[in-house]
Amino acid sequence: MHDSCIITPWDAGRVARAPGGRQMDQQAEPADARRRIARTDVLLADPRLVEAAGRLGRGVVKAAVVRAQHRARVGEIAPEAVADTAVEALPPTASGLRPVLNATGVLLHTNLGRAPLSDAARDAVAVASGATDVELDLDTGRRARRGRSALAALVERVPPAEAAHVVNNGAAALVLAATALAADREIVISRGEMVEIGDGFRIPELLAATGARLREVGTTNRTTPDDYAAAVGDATGFILKVHPSNFRVTGFTRGADVAELTGLGVPVVADIGSGLLAPEPLLPDEPDAASMLRAGAHLVTASGDKLLGGPQCGIVLGRDDLVRRLARHPLARALRVGKMTLAALEATVRGPRTPTDAALHADVASLRERAERLSARLRDGGVDARAVDGEAAVGGGGAPGVVLPSAAVALPEPYAVRLRRGTPAVMGRVEDGRCLLDLRSVPPDQDDVLAGAVLAAGR
Numbered sequence: 001m002h003d004s005c006i007i008t009p010w011d012a013g014r015v016a017r018a019p020g021g022r023q024m025d026q027q028a029e030p031a032d033a034r035r036r037i038a039r040t041d042v043l044l045a046d047p048r049l050v051e052a053a054g055r056l057g058r059g060v061v062k063a064a065v066v067r068a069q070h071r072a073r074v075g076e077i078a079p080e081a082v083a084d085t086a087v088e089a090l091p092p093t094a095s096g097l098r099p100v101l102n103a104t105g106v107l108l109h110t111n112l113g114r115a116p117l118s119d120a121a122r123d124a125v126a127v128a129s130g131a132t133d134v135e136l137d138l139d140t141g142r143r144a145r146r147g148r149s150a151l152a153a154l155v156e157r158v159p160p161a162e163a164a165h166v167v168n169n170g171a172a173a174l175v176l177a178a179t180a181l182a183a184d185r186e187i188v189i190s191r192g193e194m195v196e197i198g199d200g201f202r203i204p205e206l207l208a209a210t211g212a213r214l215r216e217v218g219t220t221n222r223t224t225p226d227d228y229a230a231a232v233g234d235a236t237g238f239i240l241k242v243h244p245s246n247f248r249v250t251g252f253t254r255g256a257d258v259a260e261l262t263g264l265g266v267p268v269v270a271d272i273g274s275g276l277l278a279p280e281p282l283l284p285d286e287p288d289a290a291s292m293l294r295a296g297a298h299l300v301t302a303s304g305d306k307l308l309g310g311p312q313c314g315i316v317l318g319r320d321d322l323v324r325r326l327a328r329h330p331l332a333r334a335l336r337v338g339k340m341t342l343a344a345l346e347a348t349v350r351g352p353r354t355p356t357d358a359a360l361h362a363d364v365a366s367l368r369e370r371a372e373r374l375s376a377r378l379r380d381g382g383v384d385a386r387a388v389d390g391e392a393a394v395g396g397g398g399a400p401g402v403v404l405p406s407a408a409v410a411l412p413e414p415y416a417v418r419l420r421r422g423t424p425a426v427m428g429r430v431e432d433g434r435c436l437l438d439l440r441s442v443p444p445d446q447d448d449v450l451a452g453a454v455l456a457a458g459r
């Protein structure tokens with residue numbers, strides 16, 4: 001601390017004059033303790049930290065050491081505890097992203113990265129993260145279509161789709177459709193479907209940013225097929241139907257179905273948002289790709305990380321010539337997805353049930369049983385825990401107003417912050433002065449981890 005400090009006469013006088021100031025305090029009793037804090041290079045030679053540096057990188061480990069030294073300097077921990085504290089504070093990976101148990105009861109929590117991947121998708125990501133045949137045919141040794149097996153999987157799962165294309169997210173799918181099919185032309189859209197997706201992003205502004213002109217028809221609550229017919233003309237690029245995925249309009253309303261718009265001589269693009277490939281009986285108001293295409297939509301756009309339960313991506317399904325126009329547009333290169341996304345998407349589409357689907361379909365009796373079992377175990381550990389009924393939601397801007405009956409473990413409110421800051425982090429929700437851990441969004445095989453986190457937070 002003092003090694004590089006040259007004290008000039010002026011400084012010396014100032015330090016000497018400071019009555020009971022900082023300099024005095026630091027020189028007092030704790031100085032002895034501070035001298036006992038090991039130097040950084042000595043700490044970095046601790047075998048546990050040497051091993052961690054090989055795994056996480058020296059910078060990450062050094063940052064943990066410096067933080068622990070600081071805590072000792074300000075008296076938060078004993079000087080002898082610096083090495084142990086640094087080891088405990090090491091992140092699980094070299095990335096700042098930490099695993100979180102989602103006990104919010106919101107199945108697709110945008111702030112928690114929406115859909116959690118299935119084990120099959122995680123395995124596929126791990127394999128694809130090395131060198132992989134994403135653009136190579138290993139039989140012939142020739143270059144092959146990028147992501148061909150993921151695209152084939154989508155088309156197999158959605159029989160009315162002739163072709164598929166994948167981009168970075170749902171918004172990118174819309175931007176690509178607007179650019180490839182309607183740059184300098186008009187997109188006909190109902191005033192009742194001018195949607196803000198979230199975080200200030202508005203679909204009309206997104207579309208206008210591509211250079212397409214919006215031709216608004218109808219009113220907020222009512223738009224008829226005639227409104228569309230009157231607006232369609234030589235300048236029309238396509239008709240866009242946007243699923244109002246995060247709000248509901250009720251009362252005196254009228255909308256036009258895709259089937260009522262397919263005879264107007266221009267492509268109909270349906271933005272379904274949620275990514276359901278086939279109808280989901282639990283969510284009768286959520287549109288799905290197969291039904292939209294059967295109803296006559298020429299293209300469907302959707303997100304990969306909402307109800308489909310896969311990685312963040314945008315999916316385009318539909319008529320071969322239109323999909324090709326999108327895929328061959330120069331902008332497609334800027335919106336293309338990585339090999340790990342393609343791997344996760346294919347494993348999601350072909351693989352076993354996704355965590356999102358399992359959570360959506362979990363029956364409330366089994367959730368109550370889990371809540372009772374967990375609460376009893378926590379009470380045995382001295383935690384004031386109680387099983388309660390709760391209400392979960394789909395989230396991610398999907399299925400507005402749909403209530404999923406659920407069960408939760410209720411804890412005293414202070415647990416919310418402690419759990420959030422714990423390892424693994426647990427996100428519950430605070431309701432009526434209690435911290436609720438909703439089990440619908442927690443995979444059943446994580447109950448032990450959840451119990452461990454609560455017990456640790458209680459200590």
Ligand SMILES: *Cc1c(COP(=O)(O)O)cnc(C)c1O
Pocket residue numbers: 169170171172197242243244245246271272273274302303304313314397
């Ligand atoms: C979510 C959503 C989008 C945006 O998709 P992202 O994958 O978040 O970019 C677009 N349209 C609708 C109807 C949506 O629900």
